[in-house]
Amino acid sequence: MPRRVDRNACLSCGGCAGVCPSLAIRLEYGYRLVVDPERCTDCGLCTVFCPAGAIREA
């Protein structure tokens, strides 16, 4: 299962994309976060990192 993003809490910092070992996160045009379900291995690092608590288990 990929991660779920709470778009109201996400502030588009890009940090989750930087710690994602699977290159599964794209911050489209710098604002809109998208997790690629094909690539995500559900390791959870993005969730531990997120300063805003915006990315969680689906």
Added chain:
Amino acid sequence: MQDRYDVVVVGAGPGGSSTARSAAEHGAEVLLLEKRSEIGAPKRCGEGLSVRALAELGIEAHPRWCVNEIWGAKIVAPNGKSLEVRYPEQVGWVIERKMFDKHLAVMAARAGAEVRTRCEVVDVLRRDGGVRGVVVESGGERFEVEADVVVAADGVESKVARWAGINALHRLEDVDSAYQYEMVVELDNSDMLELYFGNSVAPRGYVWVFPKGRDVANVGIGIGGNVAKDTAKAYLDRWISSNPRYRRGSVVEVNAGAVPVGAPLERLVGNGIMLVGDAAHQVNAIHGGGVFEATFAGRIAGRVAAEAVERGDTSEAFLSRYAEEWRSLRGEALNRIYRLRRAIERLSDDDLNFLADVLEAEDVVAFANGERLGKLAKILMRKPHLIMAAKELM
């Protein structure tokens, strides 16, 4: 936009704009691509920059981006004891990153680089063991742009380098989770940076108050996400609600961020590719300052990229000239500062209180710049349980 350039720089932060400007000034045909619609916004920064750094970079201290003078610092230990230093002259600026970053991009354009916003690089074009261009998405279209050299200045996301096969992943333990409010708040000192330490306040980090004017400040926090029990936002909100003055403050902007606090990458180049700034983990691991580091590295990278194009040799071997020059000027200092971060991370609140008793604020400021570390090591050696921390510094 053409379908081929000498140099394509990805990301118009300070690192990318500085690289693009320098490459253009040295004669290369340069394209600078930024995926956001506004360069520098939203900011991901406390906006502190030293007077020395600005001078070293040769950037004018224009009032549009240099918005507040800093003359000293106040450092508060977990037990509330505070160390203060006020220098006889101005030592820093709080800048307006949105203006500053845009100015650097304007300078790149004036030097001859073509600058494009809302152009997102979504992949690289590969060649044997390297890169020969990028894949761009813009306005719903996808196209290829060829380049002799691609510069990965894409900040903490560091994806361009990873697409090219260079391991630029940020390890969770080497990146701080940050949250920040720009607040309108009553300040005691609008010309002092304030830093609050303590493992319950900010595990493996601190709360900062960087004044942008008489009654406006960036109030932020950086913590180690992997060692903290809660989100950076939750820690910062707790700190603010326990301070009546800040609790009453208004919020005019909110930011989140990722601060690389690891060692700079060993590998800064490949065939046809160079890494600059946060993407290369070129930051001060103690205070998280990366504006100077990215801009400084970019100047060297841009020049070497232009030289490589002119020689017709954009191999990893030639581009390594950038890595070597950068390492001799900044690499050693940043590695030393990284070791200091590793040492400090071992300290409990009691240890931090002990340091606040024996140190002066000037020492702390010097440590953050990688200076006087011998002195710190000696002090740590006085406590048997801190010998391991002291060894990190030797």
